[in-house]
Amino acid sequence: MDWEFIVQHIPLYQEAAWLTVRIGLLGVVFSILIGLVCAAIQYFRVPVLRRITGIYIELSRNTPLLIQLFFIYYGLPKIGIQTDPELCGIAGLAFLGGSYMAEAFRSGLEAVSPIQMESALSLGMNRRQTMGYVVLPQAASISVPAFIANVIFLLKETSVFSAISLMDLMFTAKDLIGLYYKTTESLVLLVVFYLLILLPVSVCGTLLERRLRYAGFGS
Amino acid sequence: MTETLLKIEHLVKKFDDNLILDDINLEVKKGEVIVVIGPSGCGKSTLLRCINALEPIQGGTISLDGEPIDDKSRSLSVLREKIGMVFQSYELFPHLSVLNNVMLAPLKVQKRKKEEVKEEALTLLERVGLKEKAGSFPRQLSGGQKQRVAIVRALCMHPELLLFDEVTAALDPEMVREVLDVILKLAAQGRTMIIVTHEMQFAQAVADRILFLDGGSIIESAPPEEFFEHPKTDRAKQFLNTFTFEAVKTPHKTIKEEED
Numbered sequence: 001m002d003w004e005f006i007v008q009h010i011p012l013y014q015e016a017a018w019l020t021v022r023i024g025l026l027g028v029v030f031s032i033l034i035g036l037v038c039a040a041i042q043y044f045r046v047p048v049l050r051r052i053t054g055i056y057i058e059l060s061r062n063t064p065l066l067i068q069l070f071f072i073y074y075g076l077p078k079i080g081i082q083t084d085p086e087l088c089g090i091a092g093l094a095f096l097g098g099s100y101m102a103e104a105f106r107s108g109l110e111a112v113s114p115i116q117m118e119s120a121l122s123l124g125m126n127r128r129q130t131m132g133y134v135v136l137p138q139a140a141s142i143s144v145p146a147f148i149a150n151v152i153f154l155l156k157e158t159s160v161f162s163a164i165s166l167m168d169l170m171f172t173a174k175d176l177i178g179l180y181y182k183t184t185e186s187l188v189l190l191v192v193f194y195l196l197i198l199l200p201v202s203v204c205g206t207l208l209e210r211r212l213r214y215a216g217f218g219s
Numbered sequence: 220m221t222e223t224l225l226k227i228e229h230l231v232k233k234f235d236d237n238l239i240l241d242d243i244n245l246e247v248k249k250g251e252v253i254v255v256i257g258p259s260g261c262g263k264s265t266l267l268r269c270i271n272a273l274e275p276i277q278g279g280t281i282s283l284d285g286e287p288i289d290d291k292s293r294s295l296s297v298l299r300e301k302i303g304m305v306f307q308s309y310e311l312f313p314h315l316s317v318l319n320n321v322m323l324a325p326l327k328v329q330k331r332k333k334e335e336v337k338e339e340a341l342t343l344l345e346r347v348g349l350k351e352k353a354g355s356f357p358r359q360l361s362g363g364q365k366q367r368v369a370i371v372r373a374l375c376m377h378p379e380l381l382l383f384d385e386v387t388a389a390l391d392p393e394m395v396r397e398v399l400d401v402i403l404k405l406a407a408q409g410r411t412m413i414i415v416t417h418e419m420q421f422a423q424a425v426a427d428r429i430l431f432l433d434g435g436s437i438i439e440s441a442p443p444e445e446f447f448e449h450p451k452t453d454r455a456k457q458f459l460n461t462f463t464f465e466a467v468k469t470p471h472k473t474i475k476e477e478e479d
Contacts, residue, residue: 118273119310123324123376124300133323137314 005185009176016172017193023086023166024155024197027093031154034094035101042102043109053102060099066160068092073164085166093154100150108143109135141212148205155198169193222249224284224411225270225380231278232262232269232435239265241435243279247380250409254422254443257432258458263415266432267382270413271304283380300328303373307385309365311357311372317344318353321372329376336375343371347401363394370401381405383414399425419462423447431455 038053040046060068069092076083083091112135120130162171173190177183225247232240240262247253255263268274270281272290281288288298311320321340325331344350347367357365366386373381383402387395399421406412406425416422422429422443429446431439431454439446439455450456 115306115308115310116312119304119306120312120324121296122271122273122299122302122304123372124296124328125324126296129327133327134312138312141314 001188002182002185005180005182006189009185009189012172012176013169013189013193016167016169017197019086019166020155020158020161020168021197023089023093023161023168024158026090027097027158028151028154030090030094031097031101031150034098035103035105038098038102039105039109042106057099057102060095061103065092065096065157066163068095069160069164085161085164088164089158089161089166093157096157097150097154100153101147104143104146104150105139107146108139108141111142112138144209144212148201148209151205152198152201155201156194159194223247224249224251225281225413226285227270227279227281229279230266230269230276230281232265232274233277239435240269243435243437245430245437247411247413249379249411251411252406252425252427253413253430254426254428255413255415255430255432256417256419256422256458257430257438261432262435263432264384267304267384267413267415270380270382271299271302296328300324300376301379302382303376303378303380304382305366305369305373305384305386307388309357309362309369309389311365311368313357315356316353317349317355317357317360317368320357320368321375324372325375340371340375343374344368346404347371348397361394362390363397366390366394366398367401370398370405374405379411381410381412383412383416385415385417387416387418419447419459431458433458 038057041049041053069088072083072092072095073085073088076088116134116138117130120134121127125133158168159170161168162174165171167175169190173186176186180186223246225245227243227245230240230243230245231238243266245253255266257263265274269276270288272281272288272292272295275290283298283301286294286298289295292298311317312323315323318337318340321344322333322336325336325339326333341350341353344353347370349364349367349371352360352364352368357368360368370386386402387398390398395418399418402412402414402421403425414422414425426443429439429441429443430437431446431450431452433454438452439450441451446455447459450459
């Protein structure tokens with residue numbers, strides 16, 4: 001193991017990690033927004049839109065991210081939309097993540113039994129109050145484990161971004177291997193940096209789950 | 220005591236083509252306790268759900284204090300405030316403490332003052348023996364305790380009419396009593412109630428009038444003494460017979476050992 005090589009190239013990885021985190025976080029944020037909208041459309045059975053979101057969810061969940069990225073990266077310029085790779089990465093991640101988040105939120109909403117809603121209505125609450133005070137708090141806590149799993153899954157999926165010439169962690173590792181043949185060192189750095197990004201997310205997720213469980217749910 | 224609170228006229232309820240309630244007519248006076256009994260699937264629970272507009276109705280009218288209850292009505296939530304409902308499966312809100320379960324609707328719907336609601340909630344909880352559970356969460360309570368909280372939650376809205384939908388059906392036998400005792404106390408206070416139950420002795424004790432429902436119609440409507448002692452229809456007799464048991468024990472025989 002060439003420690004000098006490792007220390008020397010940490011800044012390069014730092015820069016790549018920052019790119020991964022930036023795209024990952026923005027992708028997750030947009031996934032959440034898309035997921036919320038789609039879950040609401042599905043839950044309230046909005047006509048027409050419900051069909052469209054249904055198609056989107058199946059399409060997005062059943063195709064690999066790499067192929068989605070190719071479509072966005074090589075396809076959009078063909079219809080006259082020029083995009084930079086970073087935006088493509090965010091869009092691809094949001095396209096994939098939106099459907100996973102939608103399913104997580106929808107299953108949370110549907111896990112709250114209709115009779116809970118009736119019990120709120122029979123206390124004189126209107127539909128908005130019923131959603132706000134009774135359904136949403138329960139749905140949110142039920143969604144948390146799936147939500148956290150999705151965040152981690154999406155951050156891991158960022159490893160295919162090098163395919164659209166983004167200089168992320170994976171790209172940097174492959175580049176260094178190609179240049180110096182320091183395979184072990186480059187891969188060790190790659191693994192360590194991914195762990196640095198993902199372990200804190202995992203730990204926070206577990207803490208959040210535990211907190212919510214002790215707050216009186218899961219009966 | 221003779222003022223009519225709830226009036227149901229020619230109520231018809233269908234699920235698709237299935238007729239669930241067929242021309243129900245009922246008048247409930249203030250302070251009256253009605254117990255609805257009948258075989259499962261006869262429409263008892265549906266009747267309660269219609270009164271609370273949780274089910275749309277296909278014909279007839281239901282009115283409370285002369286105001287029609289209609290699932291399209293704009294003032295529906297105002298009407299529902301006046302009708303408290305307790306469900307078989309308790310339906311406490313699992314994410315809120317006992318006290319917050321009771322206080323949620325008075326605070327958010329009736330916009331009452333927090334101190335006043337809290338004081339009343341604690342008084343009511345004390346009356347059903349659950350004051351010390353105010354800070355607990357529903358999952359920490361037994362079935363009987365949950366159901367008593369559900370009753371308190373309904374009471375805290377000051378309803379004019381209380382609906383009980385088989386509230387002891389999901390409880391262990393020894394917890395049934397504690398819940399029924401609470402309802403008996405409410406009856407003694409002169410509350411207007413419609414109770415669906417399978418507890419016949421309780422029905423006899425609490426009811427001013429028994430309604431026997433079968434096949435979506437009211438077959439009999441009579442004071443409990445009359446209904447249980449002298450049911451008029453064969454259908455009611457048959458139904459009541461299912462609650463009595465004939466002794467089937469034979470005198471104990473000792474088995475003789477066979478000897479060669």
